[in-house]
Amino acid sequence: MVSKFWNAEIETMPRKKLEQLQIERLKKTVEIAMGSPFYAPKFKELSITPDSIKSIEDIRRFPFTTKNDLRSTYPFGIASISLDRVVRLHSSSGTTGNPTVILHTQRDLNEWADAMARSMYCIGLRNTDIIQNTSGYGMFTGGLGIQYAAERLGALTVPAGAGNSKRHVKFITDFGTTALHCIPSYANRLAAAFLEEGIDPRDTTVRTLIIGAEPHSEAQRKRIEELWGAKAYNNFGMSEMCGPGVAIECREQNGMHIWEDNYIVEILDPDTLQPVPEGEQGELVLTTLNREAMPLFRYRTRDLTSIVPGDCPCGRTHKRLARFQGRSDDMMIVKGVNIYPIQIEKILMQFPQLASDYLITIETIDDNDEMTVEAELAQATDDYGLLRNLSKEITYRLKSEILITPIVKLVGKGVIPQSEGKAKRVNDLRKNF
């Protein structure tokens, strides 16, 4: 009989036993991280040693780790082992200052591929599938992360990469691709590309879409499923934890199972940093349990979510994360790119022709994210040419900073609504949540 599970023992492990496994792995991870110049002094100060860990509650004695810590220790300052055992690094797209670098040993890569293969198996993909990846191959984990996992699954894997919809259409048609990995907005764009060629995406061989890396609503998923006549499963990963393969929906499509043999999951109130009751919303905080090059403890993801209460009918015992409800910081994800308002502010403030007020509006236009930046002019001019060149220059400089092209609008005084207290800088009309 063909198993429902990639790794039945782990995936259906009774909670008590799973917790024991977590404790064992946490001890092991602490032992490894004693080699990290970042964690070693902190552990010493807090008297954290492998032997001091008795229960899973002990996680609350650990210090938090933030994206800022990753930046300030750029590039190798958190590494727990010497670089001769590191075989790969990935770097995140967040570009407020230093990028963040994540290191992997060969074992890390194997475990990562295994976890993502498990995720693929979980949504029904098998070695008979043909999986086409639309993520960029390179520093972004969605490329190689999916590639290695799909190969581990035994599927024929098409590393088509980002962009060039016409080529994707041809490959899907010619190869008989059965599964796609893409961000939700690209699922829409690719469907449009098929329609342009006179092909209904529902008539293609694609039956499964793995979607993620971009916040989207249940309604959006339904629409993607209708467009493609296929199932679309929400997939969660982040380069800090490895990449894709941290959590995925099962075929129940009611929350993403987070692989707890690999992570300790906490949902905390972002202000008090105390745990919220199960089912309530808080910030997802993760500790890696199965990584050696660069374990991270209590990493603040800034993603707001909750645990879906109760047992899942699929039989997996690993907790389920509800659809993400936003961020506890002001990061925006636009066209799959992580952007902070401060990046935009930094650029705008370089223009003496602009005053200090600005407003970022994000909306969905023809199935795509569009960002508009309204910037307040500091002074009038009698020259249309100056205004045109100014908006062109602002657009160009923003594009080089945030990697997407916003629509720049120059406005006069008082057009940007003044709010009491903290200025409202972002107006997200996408209704993702």
Add this chain to the structure above:
Amino acid sequence: MKTIKQISIFLENQRGKLSDILTALKDENIEIQAASVADTIDYGILRLITSNQMKASELLSAKGHLVIINEVLAIEVESDTAAFANAIDVLTSGGCTINYLYTFHKAGKLVLIIRPSNLEKAEKVALSNGLNLIRGWE
């Protein structure tokens, strides 16, 4: 300098913006002699010649509008096409380029408001060819 003052107001495409400006001028009994605005997608520049440019400028600035004062040529010609054509011919033959132009009638005459790319040169060319330049009208 035989030039006049023009006020230019930044105008984003927002309902009621133009009305606000006109109402403010009306309330202070400032007469508009000429106005011009081009059609653009996101914003425009409203150019005005009024009976009291300094007052108009201060008033509109105080109301939060972005206003700038600059100098333009005001050439008075007979109210016919031949005179209009002659004035333009004089300037272009003299090597001047015109950024923009608008006109209005005043006491049976035609007044051309012209912003040349080189104001000083255009002024010289106009004067040496006998064109009638107006200096302010307060």
